[in-house]
Amino acid sequence: AQRVTQPEKLLSVFKGAPVELKCNYSYSGSPELFWYVQYSRQRLQLLLRHISRESIKGFTADLNKGETSFHLKKPFAQEEDSAMYYCALRPSGGSNYKLTFGKGTLLTVNP
């Protein structure tokens, strides 16, 4: 069975501070990991995925297979980063495989 754990329900930081949203996963095979973001009153959208190794809006995430983690990081948080962040996992093999979401972390960046 696949499981995604986001231990922090709420995270509050000040503008300009570093931010790290934690994500741990459990899956017996080779997973693909994603971070999705949901801004207030907007639809869920893909932020980044581990296979792309990209940085989006200053966010990065590294897959650590040893620790089964995929933490999302940003060195200097901005107020517009305030949103709900979901970590998600799916088996390798294509987008038709279902995603398993964590419970989400609500990030608030204070001025």
Add this chain to the structure above:
Amino acid sequence: GAVVSQHPSWVICKSGTSVKIECRSLDFQATTMFWYRQFPKQSLMLMATSNEGSKATYEQGVEKDKFLINHASLTLSTLTVTSAHPEDSSFYICSASPRDISTDTQYFGPGTRLTVL
């Protein structure tokens, strides 16, 4: 970019009635669509996976006779909540997976808020 729409965006109905929610991929063909349910301030819970031209695959605990899914074409899937009750009130979200596997992602609709009185 790929866009997924849902209709209606919100609906209020009386207990015992049925409600149909549409999910459309506007500028791409979707081989697979997913239906999720989201409770306030909680995560998305996958209800079912819908493949064009075949029966939907429901997750454990989801009543297939209550939540009827029809994926009639490569751009349209519908979710019908039959004999709705107040406990069915929730936010229903669909996502679509493009036929073009090179895009390799799911695109989410804006959601439909259902309130059952």
